[in-house]
Amino acid sequence: MTDLLNLLKQNARLSNEQLADMLGMTTEAVSAEIADLEKKGIICGYTTIINEELIEDTGEVEALIELRVTPKHDTGFDDVAKTIMLYDEVESVSLMSGKYDLALTVKGKSLKEVAMFVSQRLSAMDGVLATATSFVLKRYKDKNILIEGEEKDERSMVW
Amino acid sequence: MNYESILSQRVQNLKPSGIRRFFDLAATMEGVISLGVGEPDFSTPWSIRKEAINVLERKKIVYTANSGMMQLRESICKYLEKTVHTRYDPEHEIVVTVGGSEAIDIAIRAVVNPQDEVLVVEPAFVCYSPIVEMASGVAVPIPTKAENHFKLTAQELREKITDKTKMLVLPYPNNPTGAIMTREDLEEIAEVLRGTDIMVLSDEIYSEMTYGKKHCSIVEIDGMRERTILVNGFSKAFAMTGWRLGYVCAPAPVIQQIVKIHQYIIMSSPTVSQYAAIEALENCEEDVKRMIKEYNLRRRYLVEAFNRIGMTCFNPEGAFYVFPSIQKTGMTSEEFCEKLLEEEKVAVVPGDAFGASGEGFVRVSYAYSLKHLMTAIERITHFLENHGVKP
Numbered sequence: 001m002t003d004l005l006n007l008l009k010q011n012a013r014l015s016n017e018q019l020a021d022m023l024g025m026t027t028e029a030v031s032a033e034i035a036d037l038e039k040k041g042i043i044c045g046y047t048t049i050i051n052e053e054l055i056e057d058t059g060e061v062e063a064l065i066e067l068r069v070t071p072k073h074d075t076g077f078d079d080v081a082k083t084i085m086l087y088d089e090v091e092s093v094s095l096m097s098g099k100y101d102l103a104l105t106v107k108g109k110s111l112k113e114v115a116m117f118v119s120q121r122l123s124a125m126d127g128v129l130a131t132a133t134s135f136v137l138k139r140y141k142d143k144n145i146l147i148e149g150e151e152k153d154e155r156s157m158v159w
Numbered sequence: 160m161n162y163e164s165i166l167s168q169r170v171q172n173l174k175p176s177g178i179r180r181f182f183d184l185a186a187t188m189e190g191v192i193s194l195g196v197g198e199p200d201f202s203t204p205w206s207i208r209k210e211a212i213n214v215l216e217r218k219k220i221v222y223t224a225n226s227g228m229m230q231l232r233e234s235i236c237k238y239l240e241k242t243v244h245t246r247y248d249p250e251h252e253i254v255v256t257v258g259g260s261e262a263i264d265i266a267i268r269a270v271v272n273p274q275d276e277v278l279v280v281e282p283a284f285v286c287y288s289p290i291v292e293m294a295s296g297v298a299v300p301i302p303t304k305a306e307n308h309f310k311l312t313a314q315e316l317r318e319k320i321t322d323k324t325k326m327l328v329l330p331y332p333n334n335p336t337g338a339i340m341t342r343e344d345l346e347e348i349a350e351v352l353r354g355t356d357i358m359v360l361s362d363e364i365y366s367e368m369t370y371g372k373k374h375c376s377i378v379e380i381d382g383m384r385e386r387t388i389l390v391n392g393f394s395k396a397f398a399m400t401g402w403r404l405g406y407v408c409a410p411a412p413v414i415q416q417i418v419k420i421h422q423y424i425i426m427s428s429p430t431v432s433q434y435a436a437i438e439a440l441e442n443c444e445e446d447v448k449r450m451i452k453e454y455n456l457r458r459r460y461l462v463e464a465f466n467r468i469g470m471t472c473f474n475p476e477g478a479f480y481v482f483p484s485i486q487k488t489g490m491t492s493e494e495f496c497e498k499l500l501e502e503e504k505v506a507v508v509p510g511d512a513f514g515a516s517g518e519g520f521v522r523v524s525y526a527y528s529l530k531h532l533m534t535a536i537e538r539i540t541h542f543l544e545n546h547g548v549k550p
Contacts, residue, residue: 003452003456007456011529011530012530017458018533020463021459021460021462021463021464022456022457022459022460022529023456023459024459125322153193153196153200155196155198155200156194156196157182157185157193157196157506
């Protein structure tokens with residue numbers, strides 16, 4: 001991965017000027033490279049990591065759902081995955097190696113809502129063999145950013 | 160009791176560390192953003208820590224040989240052959256020390272006779288002159304200049320040499336300026352020293368931290384190995400400050416004397432750290448590269464940012480400090496640092512703490528996350544605007 005992508009991964013709000021300084025490039029070169037990465041679909045979007053526990057009344061729950069799926073003869077897992085990803089409740093969909101096939105993260109307003117989504121939408125879907133739902137209780141770190149407990153600088157000012 | 164009359168006059172005459180008062184003040188304030196620390200912000204690479212844990216679990220932690228574990232000395236010699244293309248005999252030409260600090264101390268003590276003059280390039284880390292004084296020598300500063308990017312020139316060196324000159328302390332890559340000496344720069348210095356009896360103490364603790372150019376040691380220059388005491392260590396390169404491990408290399412007759420001091424005052428360096436250091440040298444090249452890359456991003460960011468806001472700054476090619484000028488503010492280094500701390504809660508170190516020639520500059524460490532540095536720059540920008548400094 002390029003240095004530019006690595007920096008944006010850590011903080012997508014760095015200005016082009018700051019990026020240019022850090023990378024020893026011109027601001028124009030940085031903005032051209034970002035435009036190119038966006039055009040090529042390498043950069044798909046920019047998002048924010050939020051510690052939802054600090055927001056009152058978000059009332060959202062998040063679950064990891066493991067899905068076992070019968071692959072289709074010609075399209076494998078793609079058909080099911082592409083159907084699932086169209087639901088707004090579904091935050092991410094990945095094809096996995098190992099004991100199950102698809103891993104989803106799903107968000108809902110309550111445990112019940114997520115449970116209903118799983119039983120009525122996912123389980124009922126053609127090709128879905130089994131589901132296993134685990135609710136997220138607490139997030140400590142996300143996208144390499146610490147959410148729970150910032151690192152403390154233990155160094156004393158000696159020299 | 161009248162301690163003043165009891166305690167060693169020589170120790171009492173040592174100047175207390177110039178920035179202590181300032182750091183103490185910063186420590187009492189809430190919400191201070193510090194750019195003052197001189198040690199890596201990275202954790203020691205995991206494999207090094209794991210090796211130490213293994214050793215604690217499985218080995219008896221006993222003294223090692225006075226000079227350090229043979230396997231470690233061999234690893235260091237291999238490392239030096241690779242990095243500064245110079246061979247040292249692990250048996251007779253190296254001592255593993257308690258940090259670079261001990262190495263500096265015993266190297267100076269092994270060489271200096273009373274009244275000998277030791278030339279100390281300035282600005283520099285604060286320990287050299289007090290150690291020279293403790294050894295009954297006379298520290299003679301050689302001020303370097305911003306217009307030369309704080310490199311030592313042959314001319315400046317020649318002007319300070321007298322018939323009492325015993326040693327030159329050459330601390331590059333430099334703390335606090337970030338200056339480095341290239342092979343060409345060192346050739347000039349070697350030209351002055353060859354044929355004299357002046358020894359060089361080359362403190363290369365920041366040798367891994369150069370940007371764009373590889374570090375060159377004075378021991379690589381013709382005729383210099385025999386008159387040079389090389390000091391290095393694990394603190395900066397491998398983010399191992401608290402492990403307290405360094406080393407000193409020199410021709411056998413010099414080490415023969417150095418090791419005597421070491422065995423009387425230290426016995427042997429920390430054993431767990433020695434095992435860990437072997438792991439560092441054998442398997443952590445990638446970790447070092449990763450850290451250097453990150454330092455370099457920060458360095459470039461700070462240099463550009465300072466130059467943009469009116470604190471002119473040459474491009475420092477080593478260590479993890481930038482040394483911007485504060486001349487446009489019309490303040491002294493000390494005033495600047497005190498006001499910046501009071502008004503914006505940012506702590507940087509006044510340049511004159513590293514010798515008179517550092518006046519008009521401040522030391523800014525980039526052993527901090529980019530996020531931290533960006534907040535600091537915002538505050539410093541605000542400070543300069545309030546004091547009418549134009550870019």
